[in-house]
Amino acid sequence: VPPPPDQDEQSTRRGSAGHEAIRDAPASSLRFVLGADFSASSVARDRVEQWLRAHRWPTAQIDELVLAVSEAVSNSVEHGYGVSRDMIDHVGAVFVQSAIIIEPDGFRRAEFTIRDTGSWRDRADGGRRGHGLLIMRSCTDELIIDGSPTGTTVVLRSRPVPPQLRVTR
Amino acid sequence: MTSQAARPEPVNEPVRTDLGSLSVTVWRPAVPHCTVLLAGEIDMITVPDLRACVLAELQARPLTLVLDFRDVTFFGSAGLAFLIEIWDITKEQNTELYLTSVTRGVARLLDIVGLAGMFRSDTRPGAATP
Numbered sequence: 001v002p003p004p005p006d007q008d009e010q011s012t013r014r015g016s017a018g019h020e021a022i023r024d025a026p027a028s029s030l031r032f033v034l035g036a037d038f039s040a041s042s043v044a045r046d047r048v049e050q051w052l053r054a055h056r057w058p059t060a061q062i063d064e065l066v067l068a069v070s071e072a073v074s075n076s077v078e079h080g081y082g083v084s085r086d087m088i089d090h091v092g093a094v095f096v097q098s099a100i101i102i103e104p105d106g107f108r109r110a111e112f113t114i115r116d117t118g119s120w121r122d123r124a125d126g127g128r129r130g131h132g133l134l135i136m137r138s139c140t141d142e143l144i145i146d147g148s149p150t151g152t153t154v155v156l157r158s159r160p161v162p163p164q165l166r167v168t169r
Numbered sequence: 170m171t172s173q174a175a176r177p178e179p180v181n182e183p184v185r186t187d188l189g190s191l192s193v194t195v196w197r198p199a200v201p202h203c204t205v206l207l208a209g210e211i212d213m214i215t216v217p218d219l220r221a222c223v224l225a226e227l228q229a230r231p232l233t234l235v236l237d238f239r240d241v242t243f244f245g246s247a248g249l250a251f252l253i254e255i256w257d258i259t260k261e262q263n264t265e266l267y268l269t270s271v272t273r274g275v276a277r278l279l280d281i282v283g284l285a286g287m288f289r290s291d292t293r294p295g296a297a298t299p
Contacts, residue, residue, distance in 0.1 A: 038214045042190065045243065063274055070245055074213055085217060131246040131282055138281040 026054030029099045034073065036081040036092030036116070041073040044096055052110065055100060058161055064139035065110060065158055069096070071132040072114040072154045080118025080152050092118055107160035109141070117151040186222065191215035193222050201232040208240035211248035220251050227255075230262050239270035239293050244278055252279075256287060265289075 030051045034040040048069045052062045073094055077083045081092040095115040100108050137143045142157040183196040183206065191209035198204075203226045211219065227234065234255075238244075252268075259266040268275075268290035276292060279285040 041245075042210065042212060042214065064277075067243075067245060067274070067278075070212070070243070074245065074247070078213065085214070131249055135246060135278065135281055 026051070029097065031095075031097045034094045034096065036077045036083050036090045036094055036118075037088050038077065038083070038085050040077050040094055041070045044073045044094075045070045047096075048098065048112070051098065055108075055110075056164055057110065061158060061161060065112070065156070068136045068139040068156050069112050069114065071135050072112070072156065075132050075154070076114060076116035076118060076152065080116040082118070092116065101157075103160060106163040108163065109160050110158040112156040113153060114156070115151065115153045119149055119151075188215050188218040188222075191219060193219055195222070195226060197226070197231075200229060202235075203229075203231045203233070204235040204237060206237040206240070210243040211241055211251070212243055212245055213247040216247045216251050220254070223251075223255060224258070227258055227262065227264060231264055233265045233267060234259060235267045235269055237269045238272050238275050241272050241275060244272070244275045248275075249278060249282060249284075252288070253284070 030047065032044075032047060034043055045066050049062060049066050052065060057065075073096065076094045077092075080094075081090055083090045083092070093116070095113075097113045097115075099111050101111055102108055133143075133145075136154070136156060140156045141159045142155070144155040144157075146153045146155075178197075178200075180195070180197045183194045183204075185192055185194040188209075191207065191211060194206040194208070196204040196206070205223060205226065207219070209215070223234070223236075236252075236255075256266060258264075266288065268288050270293040271279075271290050272293050276285065276290075279288065
């Protein structure tokens, strides 16, 4: 199965007049790549928030998921690639993907995968990264971390939310 | 002690500094008191400048430091590390630290890491229920 295209690209590109796509349903998945610098987590927050809003996700859960994704991206940049604040031309990239999973009972979960090709380092920053992990765990139903010397993949799975009501006129 | 030289003068008008996605307004109505109004994102980008700004204020050893969170739109682990450091410094130099108008997001984060009881604080109206 080929990976889904970045269907979200058009709707989230800002300031490009004439691209205001009106669609019946928002993109079911989201994929984007961020350069490994300190602005990456901020960009990821904006995109994830817009995507979840388009899916009418409960607001309180949007805040939690945006925070969790932001922490995962920050971890990749700061600890995976060891980027510092002033570095703006690091070659590393952070890959972010999300999808909505419909469960048999109709409830939905959002799943985010944040991947880097940096080197996994254990807590060497006096607990700051430990806080990031604790935040990710607290804001999601499931946190899976697959760390290896050649990269780290973090999967964040949301708590289930009720099926979206489709209003037909 | 050389802190006398670093002691800032009182400013009756709040002074606002723009740090990109965060704006920091410092109000020092009398030297022993300082209020810092935060607006925007407190994240890995803005924390270093915010930290420098608040540390400069703490050099004057104010009696109280009030951090006002009412317009904070994002607060993550970088902000948390900043708050913990400020807590340590204020504790050591007997400056009373008070967090006011704490947003739901900030309160939630302090709760997650088990530090909610460490700070004297009040919440922004409507932010009490998570």
